[in-house]
Amino acid sequence: MAKNPSFTCTACGAHSTKWSGRCDSCGQWNSIIEERPLSSGPASKSLGTRRGASVTLSDLGTQESPPPRSESGLNELDRVLGGGLVPASAILVGGDPGIGKSTLLLQATAAFARKGMKTIYVSGEEASAQIRMRAARLNLMDAPVQIAAETNLRDILTTLEAERPGLVIIDSIQTMWADNVESAPGSVSQVRAAAHELTSFAKRMGISVILVGHVTKDGQIAGPRVVEHMVDTVLYFEGERGHQFRILRAVKNRFGPADEIGVFEMTGSGLAEVTNPSALFLSERGDPSPGSAVFAGIEGTRPLLVEFQALVAPSSLSQPRRTVVGWDGGRLSMILAVLEARCGIPFAGLDVYLNVAGGMKISEPAADLAVAAALLSAREDTSLPTDTVIFGEISLSGALRAASQGENRLKEAQKLGFTSAIIPSGGKSVDIPGLSLNRFGDLTGFVGDMFGA
Numbered sequence: 001m002a003k004n005p006s007f008t009c010t011a012c013g014a015h016s017t018k019w020s021g022r023c024d025s026c027g028q029w030n031s032i033i034e035e036r037p038l039s040s041g042p043a044s045k046s047l048g049t050r051r052g053a054s055v056t057l058s059d060l061g062t063q064e065s066p067p068p069r070s071e072s073g074l075n076e077l078d079r080v081l082g083g084g085l086v087p088a089s090a091i092l093v094g095g096d097p098g099i100g101k102s103t104l105l106l107q108a109t110a111a112f113a114r115k116g117m118k119t120i121y122v123s124g125e126e127a128s129a130q131i132r133m134r135a136a137r138l139n140l141m142d143a144p145v146q147i148a149a150e151t152n153l154r155d156i157l158t159t160l161e162a163e164r165p166g167l168v169i170i171d172s173i174q175t176m177w178a179d180n181v182e183s184a185p186g187s188v189s190q191v192r193a194a195a196h197e198l199t200s201f202a203k204r205m206g207i208s209v210i211l212v213g214h215v216t217k218d219g220q221i222a223g224p225r226v227v228e229h230m231v232d233t234v235l236y237f238e239g240e241r242g243h244q245f246r247i248l249r250a251v252k253n254r255f256g257p258a259d260e261i262g263v264f265e266m267t268g269s270g271l272a273e274v275t276n277p278s279a280l281f282l283s284e285r286g287d288p289s290p291g292s293a294v295f296a297g298i299e300g301t302r303p304l305l306v307e308f309q310a311l312v313a314p315s316s317l318s319q320p321r322r323t324v325v326g327w328d329g330g331r332l333s334m335i336l337a338v339l340e341a342r343c344g345i346p347f348a349g350l351d352v353y354l355n356v357a358g359g360m361k362i363s364e365p366a367a368d369l370a371v372a373a374a375l376l377s378a379r380e381d382t383s384l385p386t387d388t389v390i391f392g393e394i395s396l397s398g399a400l401r402a403a404s405q406g407e408n409r410l411k412e413a414q415k416l417g418f419t420s421a422i423i424p425s426g427g428k429s430v431d432i433p434g435l436s437l438n439r440f441g442d443l444t445g446f447v448g449d450m451f452g453a
């Protein structure tokens, strides 16, 4: 029976029977492509003869505690994984082309190999000689890593079956090609089939697998989202091209906290771990300048200080500009609205630019107060004291809400030489020696005190 073509959305993986310009389920434009369905055996109405095995949960309880995680020794990576690599786990590492994924994973593979784990690095993008050159540049030539330049899934699985490594890297999933699927490598069906085959095979064999995935312009892992659902852990490798920092961020982790980040610095000989990221992100700070505010944030389990920079200038446009880098645009509009409605400070007729220094992306609502401070400081052209950190969430009423882990944030600030902090008045009372606390119950009080408005 000839199969009808079906249409698949490359953004969300939804199927439809006809092409359309816009996906009905996710609303994405121009994301629908034609695909042949996955081949499978003849349809049969009767039940299968093989029974899927099931086990009573309590019978599992007698087993020993789970096998220990393996650490690579790259602390930034181990922490993002939730404390090391879980045996037989599947991990997806996504990121823009050229951001440094292959470099990171070659270093990680070598680190695991040096710790005695059998590792295979499969590259579908580079020839063995190129990988060798890269390894030489990264000083990894002595690491007992097996290298394979291969794209055929069947060959890769055969190799894995014979070699039984503890860890395999697939760089990248978009270059893999399953010969039982009709469409071209990189297509949704190929990516999905390859990811499925690899992860299920690896789980069966007790092999950990790390898939590398390229990210599309709009920030999604190319191919359907379903790959993210197939794996245990999804990590994004991100950073601004002009900066030397790279951040490995856990967006999903079945074996550890999500939102955890690892910070790396790019060097001529590969990625170096950054053990004190706050110092790095603040290192470019100079003299006090209007529009700059230091936010004491938390990323995953770790406090992180970053600088918000704002610029407010008269606008020549009928609709003034609102430009944000590293922070949520909707949240900026909300803070501008609260400043206007609750504190009587209008931003109409003014262009507003907001930037997080160092190429970091912040998503915590606790940054609201630091953003407001940066905006006001820029608007009033007065600098905030350089030895002060700020955090707190702003509600629509203008009230300030306490942020989680206040004490950790303050401790980090004190460690880095800050002497005062502006924080919401709610929350646990803490006492950090050497750090004076300025507490405010609402935004109006803060604005009145700091800017005399």
Ligand code: TYD
Binding pocket: 095, 096, 097, 098, 099, 100, 101, 102, 103, 104, 265, 266, 267, 268, 269, 270, 271, 272
């Ligand atoms: P690469 O790892 O190939 O990126 P991806 O696999 O994500 O496409 O890195 C891109 C380029 O950057 C490559 O030419 C090597 C260079 N690079 C460094 O020189 N130092 C570094 O620390 C990193 C991460 C990359």
Ligand code: MG
Binding pocket: 098, 101, 102, 103, 125, 171
């Ligand atoms: Mg690469």
